[in-house]
Amino acid sequence: MTVLPRAVLIVSFIIAIPCMGFAQTLGALNPANIAKQRPKAPFDLTGTWMHDNKGGPNAWRFVPPTFKLTPEAQVHYDAGEKAKKEGKVYRDDIGQCWPAGMPLIMTRVWPIAMIQLPTAIYMTSAFMNGLRIIYLDGRPHSDPDIVVASFNGESIGRWEGDTLVVDTKYFPGHHHWMDQGGASIPASDKLHIVERIRLIEKGSVLEIEYTMDDPKNWEGEWKTTKRFSRVNDDITEAECWPDLNDHIRSTTSSSQVK
Amino acid sequence: MTIMRCVLALFLALSCCVAAVAHHSPVVFDRTREVKLVGVVKEFRWSNPHSFIELEVRNEKGQAELWAVEMNPPSYLVKAGWKSSTIKPGQTVTIMINPLRTPEKAGKFVSLTMEDGKVLTETPLPTAP
Numbered sequence: 001m002t003v004l005p006r007a008v009l010i011v012s013f014i015i016a017i018p019c020m021g022f023a024q025t026l027g028a029l030n031p032a033n034i035a036k037q038r039p040k041a042p043f044d045l046t047g048t049w050m051h052d053n054k055g056g057p058n059a060w061r062f063v064p065p066t067f068k069l070t071p072e073a074q075v076h077y078d079a080g081e082k083a084k085k086e087g088k089v090y091r092d093d094i095g096q097c098w099p100a101g102m103p104l105i106m107t108r109v110w111p112i113a114m115i116q117l118p119t120a121i122y123m124t125s126a127f128m129n130g131l132r133i134i135y136l137d138g139r140p141h142s143d144p145d146i147v148v149a150s151f152n153g154e155s156i157g158r159w160e161g162d163t164l165v166v167d168t169k170y171f172p173g174h175h176h177w178m179d180q181g182g183a184s185i186p187a188s189d190k191l192h193i194v195e196r197i198r199l200i201e202k203g204s205v206l207e208i209e210y211t212m213d214d215p216k217n218w219e220g221e222w223k224t225t226k227r228f229s230r231v232n233d234d235i236t237e238a239e240c241w242p243d244l245n246d247h248i249r250s251t252t253s254s255s256q257v258k
Numbered sequence: 259m260t261i262m263r264c265v266l267a268l269f270l271a272l273s274c275c276v277a278a279v280a281h282h283s284p285v286v287f288d289r290t291r292e293v294k295l296v297g298v299v300k301e302f303r304w305s306n307p308h309s310f311i312e313l314e315v316r317n318e319k320g321q322a323e324l325w326a327v328e329m330n331p332p333s334y335l336v337k338a339g340w341k342s343s344t345i346k347p348g349q350t351v352t353i354m355i356n357p358l359r360t361p362e363k364a365g366k367f368v369s370l371t372m373e374d375g376k377v378l379t380e381t382p383l384p385t386a387p
Contacts, residue, residue: 009336020332087288087359087360088286088359089283089285089286092282094281094282094283095281095282097265102353110307111307123306127281127307128281128307180283181283181285212276233333236306236333237306238306238331239306242303244307244308247301247308247310247312248281248282248308248310248326248327248328248364249304249326249362249363249364250282250286250287250326250328250358250362250364250366251282253358253360253362253364254360254361254362255286255358255359256286
């Protein structure tokens, strides 16, 4: 081979390397991704939803009546119980403007706007405008070495008959709790949540069965089922402005145990 | 003249049973007590996730104290007849609060009485039936 064709070959190879084996996942809002042929989704949950809180005063909570904690989690739980006896609250990080995170973001008494496309479901809670995305386009979970942990986690959904099964993981492991003002049990970076979502009662109720495990904080699986009703509300902006807690002074009072 | 009286109220609900609406836990308020504040509105903010009133109250010594009154979001106030212009800085009002369990001058809004005697409350957050 002469020098020139060899040089062209080498240059072509160098240019081609970035394009080889690095096929980019199409974004969920990429028209090409949306237009792909897929089976019709069994249901469309687009709408504004709110947890119905009909199961009792603690229906919004996710911690079961009995549990076995790891020693590390037990320290926090015991500190929380001590604070309660003193009329205080332990590590109310949501009150300090940290995100509620999964699963608590789902049962705040604020409406959640849900928009379903073939490729993803976008959820925005009116509570601090927390964003959650459930990918439906067949992508796998991200490489753990690359993913950026988030309080609502990375959610991958797949259809099983009339049920949407959502697998969520990759949480930050700090300032993240399984309850607020109740059982002070942290959520670690190993928290794993599976939701089985069904649209029932002629599309008026969203039923979500939660299965959660976090081997760093408790043994076994926690299960609970929550129901959400359609509401006519529109969500609004609700941010934790930097001076909010200057005025909501319970959050900076001696009632807060850090 | 500041008038503060503790009025023993009925148990409305255990504080642990209040739904998680606020960005912060409500367990720090004593729901079995109500404290009466008479003062001048310094600020009324109509905003999410909380509206609030900063109220300047004169204590028994005539010294000005600033009380923080925490309220529900505007959507719950509107249902009870509030508007963003319902009260303004400089107005004298009487407010009943559930106080903090700790000594700081802050509490959860219960009711407001205007100078003309009109009483305003707020729509409660959803709790268990």
